[in-house]
Amino acid sequence: MSSTANKKPTQTSIAVGSPEENDNSSKGSQANIEVESTPYSEEKKPFWQRFRFRVDTTDHPPQIFNKTLYLSILVFGLFGAARGVDEGTISGNLALPAFTRKFGLSDTTKTEHEIATLKSNIASMVQLGSVAGAIIAMKSVDYFGRLRALQVVCIIWLVGVAIQVSSNSVGQLFAGRFVEGLAIGQTTSIGPVYMSEVAPSPIRGMANCIFAGAVYLGIMMGYFANYGSAIHIPEALADGSINDKQWRVTFCVKFIMAGLIFVTSFFLCVESPRWLLKHDKSQEAIEKLSKLRNLPTDHPYILAEISDINEQVTAEKEAARSSSLLDNFRQIFTVKSIAYRLLIIGGGSQVLGQWSGANAVTIYASELFSLVGVTGIDKLKMSAVLGVVKFSSAYFAAFFLIDILGRKRSLYIGVSGQMLCLLYYAIFLNLVPEAAEGVVVNANARRASTGALAAIFLSGAFWTIGFNSIQYLIGNEIFPLGIRSFAQSVIMVLHFANQYGNSSAMPKLMLAMHSFGAFYFFVGVLCIALVWAFFLPELKGRSLESIEEVFTLPWYNLRRCRKLVPDHSQIHKVKYTNSRGNTGADYIQYDLELNKPIGEFVENTGTSRSKNVGGRSSGEEEEEKKV
Incomplete structure (x- = not known):
């Protein structure tokens, strides 16, 4: 070879x-x-001459970058907001006075560890449901198709939110958050898989980053919903009872987003041609691809792309006549190349990404701000600012970095920047512990406190440039079509399992290791991530079908795949x-x-x-x- x-x-x-x-x-x-x-x-x-x-x-006709394609990408991209709206909402809810009184988080009879346990259970229940949702997506995404699966998940999402917003007990709140998690766990398979399958190779990274960036659109909306609620809605009624409206109104964002995606999917979205061809709907696949590419069905580009897809589909059908759940499990663990992609590349991106501290910064932002001296309602205001920073940087990475600099360079920038910011924050907590009590003794400490506040913001920005982009994109690029949605679902199980573990462990981790110790741990994880990133293949600009040839290389040569394995797909020959x-x-x-x-x-x-x-x-x- x-x-x-x-x-x-x-x-x-x-x-x-x-x-x-x-x-x-x-x-x-x-x-x-x-x-x-x-x-x-x-x-x-040299890079600086090629850039x-x-x-x-x-190698692509300009007609393929058209309104139909962009609208389909936009609707599926907004699906990423499902997870983000929940993280932003629950982050602020945990600091809303009415919410903490309603569900016992401000109960003075509970010990510090009991409060930490209750808080982590509320925050992480969606992640627990998301693990189950990602398992369901192993079959549902392929069974229903990408478009129908999206519509079914929107309905589940709305049901889960309705259960939560009507909650009068912690048990009902847990149930609603678990059901919402069933929906959110499937979104991370449906959205990225669809993006990778319909987007032309030059903008495949951008399309997936639109999904990843929508997470922070949702987070920003959730943060502002809580901040606005805290400003305009009092925590108690005239008789002194809890004003439930203060926290319930924040769930309106979820209803609006789920309804918007559900309705627009019927008018603006086109089913994935790759899924149609995989299910022997050849003529429909050609018609849908023609619509997405804005080219006639007999155009050479359409014929070349269909030829590339069909060649892979045929090879996979010959290799595995039947595709059962057991067969898929056997394949991803017994085929050496696929096992490496699953465990080292896909699994590594989830384990390292989720334990890099970014999830803790998002969900427990209000508490982290309090550790550097921010108090009262200003904690929610700073959380809202953090949402704006992450949203802006996520879409900056989507449009200007991931398909221009490439996956690996973006990851290097993101991981390095995040590591330095969290290291500064950890050192500050270690050297100025009195800031957590709202006491800053001198001018130097005040300036350091401002730097620590900026470090939280910047760590979120670098996260969106690095791991946040890669964790959704990479799993949808590296697997063959026959098991793509299944393998992505397995990776998303790892994603939510690690997110659940991180969300649950964070309050106790900060008690056991002290706040600064937890962040030193995150810095160590990011150091390992830099070494891991060095061995990744650069897949920028490649057709999905050509990527399979990349993984015929030994693992230590994957990083040199652009030199060793050119893209031989038909679309690059026209x-x-x-x-x-x-x-x-x-x-x-x-x-x-x-x-x-x-x-x-x-x-x-x-x-x-x-x-x-x-x-x-x-x-x-x-x-x-x-x-």
């Missing part, structure tokens, strides 16, 4: 220009011929550029070794077009050809 992988084929592209250009060619001029080397020859140049602050769409850039002008691409065209297409312009191809006379008309 190495001899093939290292080969650098040279291809000739023969341009078919506009009608005016063809008129000139009929007078005897020859067609424009360009000899191109493989795109991976760019790897020889362009834009996504490379050279060129749509001219001297003015990627404008959709037609190209016929020839392979010099095979001495035959790889693909050829002439758009219907309503006029006869002439061309000079392979020595034919320039006035000779050719019918549309596709390979």
Whole structure:
């Protein structure tokens, strides 16, 4: 394989220009011929010479980046807000006076450890339900399809929220949060799987980061709902009883988001062509792909992409005639390449990401602010600001980093920055413990306190650039189509199991290790994450079907996959550029070794077009050809 992988084929592209250009060619001029080397020859140049602050769409017609595609991505991307709204809401609820009185969190008869246990159970019950939801998604996402699964989950989500908002006891609150978790656990399989399957390779990272960024849109909305409620709604009624409206009104955000996604999915979304082709719905798959790409069904790009998908589907069906739950489990643990992807890459991203401290910062933000001297309602205000910071940085990473810098560079930046910020915060808690009591003794301590506050904000920003982007994206890129949704569900089980463990352990961890000790632990995890990230493959710009070839490399060579394994997928063999850039002008691409065209297409312009191809006379008309 190495001899093939290292080969650098040279291809000739023969341009078919506009009608005016063809008129000139009929007078005897020859067609424009360009000899191109493989795109991976760019790897020889230093990074700073190769870098362009834009996504490379050279091998793709501009029509594929269209409104239908973006609206589908937007609706499925907003699905990420399900988890975020809950984390933002519960984070603020734990500090709302009416909520703490209602569910016993301010009960003076309880010990410190009893309060910590109750708080962690309330906060983490959604994560426990999400583990079960991710297990359900192993079959439901493939059984219903990506679009129908989204609609079913929205209904479950609404039911769970309704149970919570009507709660009059801790038990009912637990039940509602568990049911909501059943929905949230499935969103993290449905959304990223759909994004990876419908997005063209140049923007696949961006599409998945829209989902990841929506988590922080939800968190921001939850934070502001709590802050606004605390300002405008009193905790007690005139007779001194608890004013339940103060915390119940914050759940309106969940109702609005679930209803919006459910309704718009019927009008704006298109089912995944890859799922349709996997379930032997070939004609429908071609039609849906044509709609998503805004190209006719007989366009070479559509045929090339369908060919890539069908080739993988056929190979997988031959390898496994039947696909049962047991077969899938056996495959992910007995096939060495897939087991490595699951346990080391996918599992590693969840274990390291969830124990890096980011989840603790999100859910227990109000308490962490109090440790650096923020008191009263200002804790909720600072939490709202944190939501804005995370939301902004998440979408900055989505649009300007993940598909431009690449997955690994974004991860390096995020992990390094998060590690330094949490290290500063840990050192501050160690050296200025009196800040937690609201006592800052001198000017230096006050400045250090401001720095610690900034460190919390920046750690959240770096998290969204690093692990938050990777934890959803990577699992949907590395697995073959036959087990993609199943494997992603397994990874999401690990995701929520670790999140549950982290959410449950955080209050007790800060008691047992002291606050600073817990954050030193998170810094240690991030150090390990930097070493782990070094061995990851860079999958930016690759078609999903070509990624399978990457994992034929030994694990220690995966980081060099761009040099060792070029992308041989059909869609990269159809060129749509001219001297003015990627404008959709037609190209016929020839392979010099095979001495035959790889693909050829002439758009219907309503006029006869002439061309000079392979020595034919320039006035000779050719019918549309596709390979």
